Amino acid sequence: MTRPRAVLAMNPRLVHAVFDDAALARLRRAADIDTGQVLAELDSARSRDALAGAEILVAGWDAPVVRAEHLPGTERLRAVVYAGGVAATCLEDPAAFAARGVVAANARAANSGPVAEYTLAMILLANKRVLAEERRYRASRTLPDHFGGYAGCGNYRQTVGIVGASTVGRAVLGLLRPFDLDVLLYDPTLTAEQAAALGAR
Template identity: 40%
Template sequence: MNLNVALAMPVHTARAVFPPRSLDPLEPSVNLLGRAPIQDFHSPAGRCLLADADVLITGWGCPLIDETVLDAAPRLRYVLHAAGSVKHHVGEACWERGIQVSSAADANAIPVAEYTVAMIILANKRVLQIARALHSTRTGVLPEQLFPDMGNYRKRVGIIGASKIGRHVIRLLAPYDLEVVVSDPYLDDAAAAALGVVSVSLDELVATSDVVSLHAPSLPSTRNLMDAAMVQRLRPGATFINTSRGELVDQDALLARVQQGDLYAILDVTTPWVLPSDSPFYTHPNVLLTPHVAGSLGSELERMAASAVDEALRLARGEPLRFRVRREDLAFMA
């Protein structure tokens, strides 16, 4: 299939996500309409590329694709997003006109899952607390005297949300001698068994897990999912990990629980994104705070480019999209 492909995103996004070599596999399978992206769909240059494009490869900051854009793009049939959510740039007109949409959310989920698994293993081993004790005392530290329960063997890990990230975490934890449980209202027992885990209620998960990791999408229905009551149910000595969104957690309740001294927290996201400089989360010894580093950064950005390029090559071979997003999926996506 002979397809004309154009990029649509700010230049800085294209430079970060699409280094020159990342686009090389496209040719000669498709006709790449230049390597400079469309930044403004209403500019003369943008209109010229839109008129010939069968496929748009989009990225962070892509302008909204609405009716006026589609009117200027009579050949357009596919939008392949080299990032996660498509809600910010795929307008209603795209769904109404049958434009097929793909997302690199699965590729973006992989580094988040890798970060999460690393933190789970370190948390159960009590590495962060032992390292802090060593740095503080600068003398001999006897780990098992500090944490006689340290270790990963047969510890219970609770995954909140069988999302793309949650499923990658489950997959990556499979080689470890851990008991993995999951809570997700849309996951039945059979689907959980297929993933190799046990489905439990949220109440049971938070009350019995040594590590609780949050992977639900940010939706109106999930805001404050970990409310004050749920935070209090976390078992003493547990570690709570959030790589999802800060608004899913009652942050004041989490801070109060951490300050009790019997809960550990690994927070890659907060509300707001950057906490006030006097926030106790910065200095509390039971907290590891990172600035949203779990998602795709640095070399990991090219994985999303590779995902979008692979989708374009699938189309060129007459194959269906691997990571197609359907209109009804939006209700469950961040």
């Protein structure tokens, strides 16, 4: 079976941050791709030739935007796979590509887990006043007031607000469930019952 021709497009410095060696090896097995060639722009003849030969555009952060002027040179393109949250980020007119049958895929679900975990960590640390205490200690080099400085400090029955029941928002809501927190959710697309089902009000 012939492997589809693919090309990478992103900030070249990010390739090894997005793909480890095992992922690059899998990519090379699945597609005819030179993982050493990364398109950081689409204005040179070399980049346009690479794009013209591609059936799959594997894009990431800081990928050059495929504009209307590039459309005549992308007849072979069948898919745009974006390593970030929104594949349309690297397409000036996503509808024009969709009309030609180009499929767009993203890593929103895969990325939402680590983002939600980081968000949870920051919520818990903020309620414990860790960041404020770090700044205070850095300035004063004195221990905190253990008797008067901890009122309201901690996560027990604290109020946490989440704006948007997006993929990340829902993942954060799920991670907050084990904690005794009062979770408020703002999302105009949800009813109170739907918010309650997500563990919020």
